[in-house]
Amino acid sequence: MSLDLSPDLHALIGAVQPADAAAMTRAQARQAQLTKPPGALGALEALSIRLAGVFGTERPHPRGVAVLVAAGDHGVAAQGVSAFPPEVTPAMVANFLADTPYGPGGAAVNALARSVGARVYVMDAGVNAELPAHPALHRAAVRRGTRDLSREAAMTPQETAALILAGAALARRAIEGGADLLIPGEMGIGNTTPAAAISARLLGLDPAAVTGRGTGVDDERLAHKVAVIRTALARTPATDPLTVLAELGGFEIAAMLGMMLQAAALRRVVVLDGFVEGSAALVGVALAPALRDYLFPAGQCAEVGHAAQLAHLGLTPLFGLDLRLGEGTGGVLAAPLLLGAAATLREMRTFEEAAVPGGVEAGGHGRQRTPQD
Ligand SMILES: O=C(O)c1ccc[n+]([C@@H]2O[C@H](COP(=O)([O-])O)[C@@H](O)[C@H]2O)c1
Numbered sequence: 010m011s012l013d014l015s016p017d018l019h020a021l022i023g024a025v026q027p028a029d030a031a032a033m034t035r036a037q038a039r040q041a042q043l044t045k046p047p048g049a050l051g052a053l054e055a056l057s058i059r060l061a062g063v064f065g066t067e068r069p070h071p072r073g074v075a076v077l078v079a080a081g082d083h084g085v086a087a088q089g090v091s092a093f094p095p096e097v098t099p100a101m102v103a104n105f106l107a108d109t110p111y112g113p114g115g116a117a118v119n120a121l122a123r124s125v126g127a128r129v130y131v132m133d134a135g136v137n138a139e140l141p142a143h144p145a146l147h148r149a150a151v152r153r154g155t156r157d158l159s160r161e162a163a164m165t166p167q168e169t170a171a172l173i174l175a176g177a178a179l180a181r182r183a184i185e186g187g188a189d190l191l192i193p194g195e196m197g198i199g200n201t202t203p204a205a206a207i208s209a210r211l212l213g214l215d216p217a218a219v220t221g222r223g224t225g226v227d228d229e230r231l232a233h234k235v236a237v238i239r240t241a242l243a244r245t246p247a248t249d250p251l252t253v254l255a256e257l258g259g260f261e262i263a264a265m266l267g268m269m270l271q272a273a274a275l276r277r278v279v280v281l282d283g284f285v286e287g288s289a290a291l292v293g294v295a296l297a298p299a300l301r302d303y304l305f306p307a308g309q310c311a312e313v314g315h316a317a318q319l320a321h322l323g324l325t326p327l328f329g330l331d332l333r334l335g336e337g338t339g340g341v342l343a344a345p346l347l348l349g350a351a352a353t354l355r356e357m358r359t360f361e362e363a364a365v366p367g368g369v370e371a372g373g374h375g376r377q378r379t380p381q382d
């Protein structure tokens with residue numbers, strides 16, 4: 010199977026350009042002059058400089074935050090690789106959209122998003138059931154569930170391209186709706202199997218090193234899951250990133266890849282949540298290495314294999330918390346840290362502006378002035 014790039018997909022990949030190095034240099038110089046001991050804002054300082062590179066200014070001012078949850082089902086779920094049945098996927102989509110006394114949506118991502126003022130977008134990327142019409146549901150399904158990756162290609166090249174472009178379209182919509190921080194999120198019973206298969210192939214690791222318990226499978230199911238992934242990888246020798254994605258699936262992973270590429274192409278931040286999102290990012294960076302400049306990992310998730318993904322991407326997670334939920338939940342929690350990092354660089358005064366002694370202009374940070382000065 011080969012994946013001919015449609016012109017639209019080709020253009021999307023080509024539109025991902027490196028972050029603005031000159032803005033990062035200016036941001037670094039500005040960081041050194043802000044009213045604090047050098048390094049006192051810890052990891053926020055490096056984050057703020059990366060944000061300056063994304064937005065092309067040493068005073069970055071990101072507007073809104075949006076989490077884009079793509080849901081899809083997986084043929085491989087029939088092999089018993091999850092602790093939950095596939096019926097959970099469409100039921101959770103209904104939960105993401107439900108009316109509750111607190112606002113739309115009764116899932117973790119909805120509650121967390123409300124707590125930080127993030128907007129939630131929901132996409133049917135190919136769940137098993139026909140979902141009832143809902144004004145807030147973005148319909149992008151081209152098939153109800155992928156094929157079983159251990160037996161045949163999970164998706165055709167055309168299905169893969171369609172979902173990538175659908176993800177990109179939803180990202181554009183979120184950006185038009187005011188989002189500058191985009192959080193791809195997912196829901197799909199069985200999807201840690203394709204995520205682990207993609208990671209094993211693209212990282213060149215044994216499946217056992219990147220296959221975790223997902224929703225909580227026991228030791229026996231975990232061993233079976235690893236065996237299923239071994240069968241899938243033995244079935245397809247593919248190494249080019251889009252063919253790896255098509256062969257191993259799934260629809261929501263393709264949609265998240267499209268969101269990431271589009272957000273980066275429009276110079277917006279991609280907040281990277283967990284292991285399934287990480288598998289989309291691996292495909293994305295293999296296609297467009299500059300995508301890395303736009304990826305901001307949230308927490309270190311509990312799924313084994315996440316650390317290997319982040320190490321490959323050269324990115325450091327912002328926190329622990331042992332999340333393993335998906336939905337974009339970790340990304341939502343990371344958003345205030347990123348907004349805060351940008352705010353320090355944008356809004357803090359320099360030593361000179363605030364007439365605080367001890368700045369670089371006044372004889373060096375944190376250094377007591379001596380009579381010789
Ligand atoms: O992204 C993650 O880090 C992650 C880790 C473990 C589980 N999940 C979620 O759990 C589901 C996949 O788990 P499983 O066991 O069905 O493969 C899917 O709905 C994901 O959103 C997600």
Ligand SMILES: Cc1cc2nc[nH]c2cc1C
Nearest residue numbers: 093097196224334335336
């Ligand atoms: C209930 C439930 C909610 C989820 N959200 C993301 N993955 C999930 C898996 C399950 C099983």
